[in-house]
Amino acid sequence: EAGVAQSPRYKIIEKRQSVAFWCNPISGHATLYWYQQILGQGPKLLIQFQNNGVVDDSQLPKDRFSAERLKGVDSTLKIQPAKLEDSAVYLCASSLLADVGNTQYFGPGTRLTVL
């Protein structure tokens, strides 16, 4: 079974530029998550989708971050414009369902460096 796929693996941009990350969850997984992991910290949830609807985006900086999951499968996370403090690893995860007992499986992440 293929795992969660993410691209690109690395991205370097200048501040105020835009960037987008792509995630393909495990086949059949209805729930998709984007986490931000700043160096030296644990991941923090940015947004959660159930199929193509947003369940939780309470910690997403909506003035600059956006995400979509149009067909309930792949998802894209965008930052526009980027700030220095956005330098982090962006992890995508998926689970079969959204209930508390479901395990989340993570992708390899995208390391973003903002100069």
Next chain:
Amino acid sequence: AQTVTQSQPEMSVQEAETVTLSCTYDTSESDYYLFWYKQPPSRQMILVIRQEAYKQQNATENRFSVNFQKAAKSFSLKISDSQLGDAAMYFCAYKGETSGSRLTFGEGTQLTVNP
């Protein structure tokens, strides 16, 4: 809000020996799950072990086991017969009934395995 604390930023162990990583959490919920994830330099979060709060029996997965003390809100990970491949950052994580499927992570413990 739920919090997860890992008080050991770094730990080291000799190959073939046993090491215990500590984790404490704070919650008022009765139904929740606890997890240990491993993050090697490749950045992929790999599930090591999970524990349901309503189960008194400690979870075990091969060389990995937990000591779950519900009253003390403690959830430590024991790695037996440590191997070089166990070297990684280890994160303790919490998921509760009222937080949906959001994972709350600790700050992580960097484990070094010495040959």
